Each structure stands twice: as C-alpha cells, then as structure tokens.
Amino acid sequence: MNCRVKICGITNLEDAMMACNHGADALGFVFYEKSPRYVSPEMANSIVKQLPPFVTPVALFVDADSSLIESVVGANSRWMIQFHGNESESECRRYDRPYMKALRVQQGDNIVALVDQYPSATAMLLDAYKAGVPGGTGEVFDWSLIPADLSKPIVLAGGLTPENIKQAINQVAPYAVDVSGGVELSKGIKSEPRVQEFIRGAKSE
Numbered sequence: 001m002n003c004r005v006k007i008c009g010i011t012n013l014e015d016a017m018m019a020c021n022h023g024a025d026a027l028g029f030v031f032y033e034k035s036p037r038y039v040s041p042e043m044a045n046s047i048v049k050q051l052p053p054f055v056t057p058v059a060l061f062v063d064a065d066s067s068l069i070e071s072v073v074g075a076n077s078r079w080m081i082q083f084h085g086n087e088s089e090s091e092c093r094r095y096d097r098p099y100m101k102a103l104r105v106q107q108g109d110n111i112v113a114l115v116d117q118y119p120s121a122t123a124m125l126l127d128a129y130k131a132g133v134p135g136g137t138g139e140v141f142d143w144s145l146i147p148a149d150l151s152k153p154i155v156l157a158g159g160l161t162p163e164n165i166k167q168a169i170n171q172v173a174p175y176a177v178d179v180s181g182g183v184e185l186s187k188g189i190k191s192e193p194r195v196q197e198f199i200r201g202a203k204s205e
C-alpha cells in the first residue's frame with residue numbers, strides 16, 4: 001500500500017512537524033470556529049511558513065465567506081483548499097487554487113453524480129454523514145457504497161484509525177486517506193504513536 005496520508009485538525013507547530021517527520025503527505029487546518037480543532041488563520045499561516053517541502057497544507061472551510069478564504073490562502077501559495085460544506089462547483093473554483101470537495105456519504109446517494117458535479121476538483125473527499133456535524137465525526141460509513149472507477153481521485157475519510165486503516169485501503173483502494181480523531185490524544189492534539197502507526201499502516205506493503 002503506498003497510499004497518501006492527510007493528517008487533519010492540526011492546531012500547533014509541534015504536531016505539524018511530528019506528522020511531517022512520520023511521513024504525512026498533507027496537513028489539514030480547520031477554519032470552522034465551531035470545531036474543537038479550529039485554528040486561527042494567523043496561527044495556521046505561521047505553521048505553514050515553517051513546514052518542510054513536499055507537504056501540502058490544506059485549508060478547510062465550511063460554507064465560509066470569501067473574505068475568510070482569501071485571508072487564509074492569500075498568505076501562502078502552498079495552500080490547497082478543502083470545501084466541507086454545501087459549496088457549489090462555481091463557488092469552489094472561484095479561488096483559482098487546487099481544491100478538494102468533501103461529500104458526506106449517506107445510503108442512497110448517487111455518488112457518481114455528486115462527484116461529477118465538481119469537474120474542476122483535484123480530488124473528492126468521501127466522509128461520514130452525521131446530522132448536525134459537518135465533519136470530524138470519528139464515525140465510519142459503509143465503504144461498500146463507494147462505486148469503483150470514480151472520475152476523480154478519492155480521499156477516504158471518516159472514523160479511520162491505526163486499527164482499521166489497512167482494511168479500509170484494501171477494500172476501497174483510495175488515492176489517499178484522511179484522519180483526525182483516530183490519531184488524537186484529545187480534540188486537536190495528536191498522539192505521536194498513533195500518527196506513526198496510522199501512516200505506517202497506510203504506506204506498508
């Protein structure tokens with residue numbers, strides 16, 4: 001398995017550097033103030049300036065104003081965007097940045113059609129649906145709902161852990177995996193052993 005890994009919900013420099021040292025390919029920063037993993041644009045951009053090369057910082061928004069999005073991504077050309085709300089494709093491509101659109105998967109969704117609504121997306125992130133909770137649920141969804149051969153690279157998210165990551169990758173064969181809660185000591189604080197174990201599990205043969 002040589003699956004790419006995004007560690008999401010980074011709130012401090014120590015966790016960011018730790019995740020990079022263990023081989024994270026991307027780091028997610030949550031700019032949704034209701035999240036316990038919220039990080040300020042100033043803190044996030046201070047962290048991003050200090051990241052080593054070949055790691056993608058991902059700015060995560062939930063139906064945010066364009067002023068907030070521009071204030072974050074305008075400070076550093078490295079940012080990729082993750083739209084995690086009900087953003088339309090035209091809203092997503094407004095920023096001329098590579099972006100992922102998150103879909104919160106429910107039984108009965110036409111995932112092929114939903115993915116095809118975002119032709120300008122670099123990838124699609126498939127996450128668990130939980131009423132009233134936009135993301136970071138810590139819950140898995142039924143991976144068998146994911147059709148084969150979707151038209152975009154798929155980032156699998158939702159309740160992934162060091163314990164289930166190999167099964168998830170074997171079943172779904174995603175382009176990348178994304179985790180927040182499954183590698184934490186507490187909300188917004190990552191566990192180095194769990195981050196290391198998760199990445200090793202995702203990248204081991």
Ligand SMILES: O=C(O)c1ccccc1NCC(=O)[C@H](O)[C@H](O)COP(=O)(O)O
Nearest residue numbers: 008035135136137138158159179180181
């Ligand atoms: O992580 C959050 O707290 C969060 C809050 C609001 C919107 C999105 C959020 N996270 C988005 C992510 O990409 C998470 O990594 C993803 O939902 C998986 O989270 P988890 O199930 O805890 O691994």
